[in-house]
Amino acid sequence: MGPGSVYRGGVLAVSGGPDSTALMGCAALVPRGLPVIVATVDHGLRPASAVEAQAVAALAARLGLAHRILAWTGPKPAAHLQEAARAARYRLLAGLAREAGADLVLTAHTLDDQAETVLMRLCAGSGPAGLAGMAPARALDGVTLGRPFLGVPKARLVATCDSQGWPFVRDPSNADPRFGRARLRRLMPLLAEEGLTPGRLVRLAGRLRRDEAALAQAAASALSDLRRSGPDGHGTLILDGAGLATLPEAVALRVVGLAVTALREDAAADPPRLGQLERIVLGEVLPALREGIPCRRTVAGLLLAAGAGRLSLSPAPPRRPSRPHPA
Structure with a gap:
């Protein structure tokens, strides 16, 4: 999603939460220059997931957008469930994009998500590449994955949904203490009191992404110079x-x-x-x-x-x- 990039079409990943609902609603408000399809991945992990996917379909129809429900079928792992669900979600979204002739998948990751990602990777002992957080855009199975809301606080998207009358749901797993991200989310207000705010974590990620890009370029050049055979x-x-x-x-x-x-x-x-x-x-x-x-x-x-x-x-x-x- 760099300057001058031209795309044929896009797939919007919409779960029904406030962030992705705002992504869908804002896309509907923009004059239609890029054909888009709204996609909801039903992981089948909660009884309400099918109903929530249908609710997204109804709102998409009200907004004049095409919609598809993508089901994650097959056995689900007992361990690392969220990681497996994330991989399945991206695989299904990229597959739909290729099927539809689109070359862009958009997700609604926010500034808060970026801050949590940096904190999780810090706890895991990541180096600069990991602490650079999520990239605003990256390659994904032959298409481009873009995150246009990465610098936008979640609260702003919630307020946008409320002001526009776009209904949304809240995923209970986001507060489930079995998951590491949910546990860290509960710590964020305490860290903010000590000065480690989401904004500062995101600025750290941006600085490390800049430095990591320079190091990667230097390493690629050095490898070319040092290769003997x-x-x-x-x-x-x-x-x-x-x-x-x-x-x-x-x-x-x-x-x-x-x-x-x-x-x-x-x-x-x-x-x-x-x-x-x-x-x-x-x-x-x-x-x-x-x-x-x-x-x-x-x-x-x-x-x-x-x-x-x-x-x-x-x-x-x-x-x-x-x-x-x-x-």
Whole structure:
């Protein structure tokens, strides 16, 4: 959703809560230049979800907007339910966009959501990339995911719905203490009293997003300069070890992370954890390169071998099966 972006059509993700209802209502007030479809994902997790989806359909019809209900079918996981529901929601929304010939999915994430996300990631020990929070726009399965309300407080959207007479519902899971986001939401007023307001958390995210973009660009440029070969037919990539060792550690860490990502066969797999990369790259590989001593470590199924002034990355050999203990 950058300057000059041109889109063919959009899918509005509307659950029926105040934020997404305001998104739908505001879209209806805008002169129709972009064809839109309102989509409600029924996760089937609460008895009232089907009724709520029908209520969104009724309001969409009243506003003159097309509407689709997307059902999340199949077994639901017992653990990490909210994460699984989020992944299913985005998959269904992107699928509808492609089916309809649209290339934009819009969600109603607010300033409050961004602040909670930053706080959750802080609690999880995230680095700058995680603390940068949600991006205003990003790629999503061949379409663009946009968040136009990311700088808007939730209270303003609630007030907009009230003033326009747009009915909405409140999801009880938003206050369910079983979920981490709900527990942190209850803490936000106390943190605000100490000065850690949602606005300050969002400004922190913006600053870190800016810095992370600069570091990512520096790392991509450094990887191009330091690459000596590969990946070759054996899946090996070689970097100039001396040059890597002289980089600022934040850039060197990202260079190795980019190289690892470039070599992994399963592009959809989760990237290596920041803590693991820090421990191995900063704690062992870079010191070995600086001191000119060999070092071999495994990260995300890849062998990192430092020595002879270079760092090579290649698929790790299969582990030997453990021998059974004698009876």
